[in-house]
Amino acid sequence: MPRTADPATVPGLPESRLSRADLAQLPATSPAAPWRCRLSAVAWLQRARHPAFDWRAKPLPMAFVVVVDYEDTPVGPYQEVVAAAALRRGRQVLGQVPFIAVDSLPSVHGGRSNWALPKTTATFSGGARERAMTVRGDGWSLTARTSRAGPPVRLRSSSWNTGPLGDYRVHLRATGRPVVVDASAVGPTLTPWLGAGRHLGMSLAGEMIVEEPRPV
Numbered sequence: 001m002p003r004t005a006d007p008a009t010v011p012g013l014p015e016s017r018l019s020r021a022d023l024a025q026l027p028a029t030s031p032a033a034p035w036r037c038r039l040s041a042v043a044w045l046q047r048a049r050h051p052a053f054d055w056r057a058k059p060l061p062m063a064f065v066v067v068v069d070y071e072d073t074p075v076g077p078y079q080e081v082v083a084a085a086a087l088r089r090g091r092q093v094l095g096q097v098p099f100i101a102v103d104s105l106p107s108v109h110g111g112r113s114n115w116a117l118p119k120t121t122a123t124f125s126g127g128a129r130e131r132a133m134t135v136r137g138d139g140w141s142l143t144a145r146t147s148r149a150g151p152p153v154r155l156r157s158s159s160w161n162t163g164p165l166g167d168y169r170v171h172l173r174a175t176g177r178p179v180v181v182d183a184s185a186v187g188p189t190l191t192p193w194l195g196a197g198r199h200l201g202m203s204l205a206g207e208m209i210v211e212e213p214r215p216v
Helices: 020-025 105-115
Strands: 035-047 058-072 078-089 092-102 119-121 123-126 132-137 140-146 153-163 166-186 196-210
Touching: 020 105, 035 166, 058 140, 078 105, 078 153, 092 105, 105 119, 153 196
Parallel strands: 092 119, 092 153
Antiparallel strands: 035 058, 035 196, 058 078, 078 092, 123 132, 132 140, 140 166, 153 166, 166 196
């Protein structure tokens, strides 16, 4: 049997807190990992001083931020914003996600139970297929505007993330186009962590597979 987490006790940043009302409305079960998803996204890498957190390896001064429109997933379409920290374990570089928000309660349960991702709920205006987007949650917000996209590039990657349930791989096959992203994150932890700035990024369209965690 795959290991799962209690959705009510997944650790995250204050902005990832799940309200009692949302917790009470979560479905009882979720499709198990792996999840295969079709998506459009805007992603960027930026310098960042990480907030205090129970990191599973040594934090590096980088953060990876993605705004996603999921067109097909095991729990249906939804939108998501995620910020991951870059960590180093020996020679290995991994990601860890202390902040993630979606507009789907089934996705909240699936992320929290399958990968111990601290998903919370948010409202989205615009999205990855548009050049302007705003995400708002309880006491926080994130806005992003992108430049006109550059020429297409074929991308194929496999990266490792880590969390309370162990390490898991994320596979991406997509067409990417370079963009410049003007982004601003506001919140008690998001402001000092991500702040506001202009970053090089990619507009993506393709498929992602998120594997089951493996105990470390």
